[in-house]
Amino acid sequence: MKQLLPRAWLTRGWLACLLWPLAQVHGLLVRLRLLMYRSGLLPSERFRVPVIVVGNVVAGGAGKTPLVISLVRHLQAQGLAVGVLSRGYGRSGQGSLEVRPETPINESGDEPALIRRATDAPVFVARKRPEALRSLLAAYPASTVVVCDDGLQHYALQRDIEIAVFDDRGVGNGWLLPAGPLREPWPERQRQGLDLVLHTGQQPAFEGFTSSRQLADHAQTADGRQIALSALRGRPLVALAGIASPESFFGMLRTRGLTLAKTIPLPDHHDFEHEDLSAYTGQTVLCTEKDAVKLFAIPGLAGLELLAIPLVFSPEPAFFVALDALLRPKLSQLPSEHGHQTT
Template sequence: MKHLLQEAWLTRGVLACLLWPLSQLYGLVVHLRRALYRRRLLHSARFPVPVVVVGNVVAGGAGKTPLVIALVQHLQAQRIAVGVVSRGYGRTSTECIEVTSAAPPAQTGDEPALIQRTTGVPVFVASRRGEALRALLAAHPSTAVVVCDDGLQHYALQRDIEIAAFDDRGTGNGWMLPAGPLREPWPGRRQSGLDLVLHTGQKPAFEGFTSSRKLADDARSPTGNLVPLADLRARPLTALAGIANPQAFFAMLKDRGLMLEATIVLPDHHTFSEIDLTGLQGKTVLCTEKDAVKLFALPAAAGLDLLAVPLVFSPEPAFFIAFDALLAPLLSPLPSKHGHQTA
C-alpha cells in the first residue's frame, strides 16, 4: 500500500511539472486580456443599473448559485427590483431567452431555472451576458439591480460589485489552470477590483466572510407535497446527485440521520433522461433541488417516489451589511465614488 501511495504522489508530481509551463502561459494570457480591457482596447459594455457579479476564482462549483439566490432574496426583502443574467451553462440552445416556468431547463440551463423558480425574479440567459442584460432591461425596465450569475472573468460586461465564492478547497495548490484550479492569480485578483469574498464551506482557507449551509427540514415531491426528513429515517434510501460535489450532499443527508443504501454520482449539469431512472421503481430517491429542476420534468418521474431536498444557505449578517454599504451609493441619485469597474 505504501508503495502504491508513493507511486501516486510521484505521478502527480511529474504531471504537475509537465503542466507548469502551460499554467504559466495561461497566467500571461489572463494578465494580457485583463490589461486590454483596462486600457479600453477591448470593448466593455456599461449599463444604467448597478451590476453585481457573483463568480469563482477557482474552476468548478464553489456555491455561487446559492449565493446568487441569497442575494436576490436579500434585495427582494428591501423591495428592490432585481433581475438575474447568466450564460446558462450546459444548455442546449444558444439564443437569448427569458427563463420561465414554461421554458424547458435544457434550453435555459439548470442553475438559471433554479434561480427563477426559487425567487420568481426575471432571469435572462444568453451566450453573451451583456445581451442577456440588455434584453432583461428592455422587458423589465423597472429593474434597479442586476445580479450576474458567474462571469467574474467576463470583462466585456462592466460591473459595480464583484463577489467571489470559495468552498473548502480554497485556492487548491495555488497554481493557475491547468496545473491548478485558479482561473486568475491569487491573491492578486483580490487586490484588483474584488469587493467581497464569501466562504461557502466549513473550513475557510483564508480571510473572508463565512456562511452556513444545511438541508431543509422537509423534502419536496414533484407535486409539491412536503415530506419531513425525520419521517424518512426508517426507510432505505437512494441518493442521486449531478452537481459539482455530490459527496457533500450525501454527507449532509447522513448527518440528518438518513440511511443511504445506494448513492448515484453523475456529472455536474448532467442532462437527465429516462435511462437515468431505470431500476429506481419502488425506491425512495432523494436528489438536490438543482437536479430536480430537470428530473421532475421527466414523464417517468411521476411514477417514482422521488424527493428533492432543498439547501438552506445563509451568509453571515456581516456579509450583507458590507454588501449594502457598497450598493447604497450606487442606488443613490448622487454621484457614486465607487463607479463602474471595467476589469
C-alpha cells in the same frame, strides 16, 4: 539524505509540475486580456443599473448559485426590483432568452431555472452577458439592480460589485489551469477590484466572510407537497446528485439521520434520462433542487417516489452589511423614475 525530487514536485505533484509551463502561458494571457479590457482595446459595456457579479476564481462549482439566490432574496426584501443574468451552462441555444416557468430546461440551463423558481425574479440567459442585460432592461425597465450568476472573468460586462466564492478547496495548489485549479492568479486577482470574498465550506483557507449550509427539514415532491425528513428515517433510500460535489450532499443526508442504501454521484449539470432512474422503480430517490428541475420534467417516473431536498444557505450577517454599504452609493445614483429611495 539528499532530496531526489524538487520541492515543488513533492508539494504540488509531478503532473502539475509538468503542466506548469502551460499555466505560465495561461497567466500571461489572463493578465493581457484584463489589461486590454481596462485600456479600452476590447469593448466593455456599462449599463444604467448597478451590476453585482458572483463568480469563481477556481474552476468548478463552489456555491455560486445558492449565493445568487440568497442575494436576490436579500435585495428583494429591501424593495429592490432585482434581475438575474446567466450564461445558462449546457443550454441548447446561445441567444438571449427569458427563463419562464414553462421554459424547457434544455433551453434555459438548470441553474437559471432553479434561480427563477426560487426567487420569482426575472432571469435572462445569453452567451454574452451584455446581450442578456439589454434584453432584461427592455422587458423590465424598472429594474434597480442586477445579479450576474458567474461571469467574474467576462469583462465585456462592466460591474459595480465583484464577489468571489470559495469552497473548502480554497485555491488548491495555488497554480493556474491546467497545472492547478485557478482561473486567475491569486491573490493578485483580489487586488484588482474584487470587493467581497465568501467561503461556502466549513474550513475557510484564508480571510473572507463565512456562510452556513444545511438541508431543510423537509423534502419536496414534484407537485409541491412537503414531507418531513424525520418521516424518511429508517427507510432504505437512494440518493443521487449531479452537482460539483455529490459527496457533500450525501454527507448532509446522513447527518440528518437518513439511511442511504445506494448513492449515485454524477457529473455536474448531468443530463438526466429516463434510464437513469428506471432501475429504482418502487424506491424512494432523493436529489438536490438543482437536479430536480430536470428530473421532475422527465415523464413516466410515477413508479418511484422522487423527492428534492432544499438547501438552506445563509451568508453571515456581516456579509450583507458589507454588501449593502457597497451598493447604497450605487443606488443613490439611479434616476428618480426607478422609484427607489435610499435612507
